[in-house]
Amino acid sequence: MLKDEFAFSLVERSFNEVVYQLVASLCEDSGGRMFPVPRCGICNQAEPFPTRVTMRDETGQGIIEACYCARCAAEQADPSDKQFLVGLLSADRRDFREIRHADLVEGPGELEADMSLPTYRIAS
């Protein structure tokens, strides 16, 4: 694909600004979009397929999105979705430890890509 589009190509050993610009221009030409790879909220490792937690306000608006890499998610793994969630948020670098004291109650699951997502709200 690169060879068809460009008369010559440069091999760059590592990712740098030039490669970034090249990829960005390829995306633009092909009508594609680039998304930043999310970073793990615990160890800051880039993780293309993270475990994602979205916190919303009362209106359902997403306010904080937290992503966790497979390794950190595995460390917090718990048979209970609720304990898993509390473990992840407690370990988060942004310090959501208060979640431990919150009274979480299960809300109606949300459907995403035909999968029901476990959903919790803080009981008031």
Ligand SMILES: [Zn+2]
């Ligand atoms: Zn991590």
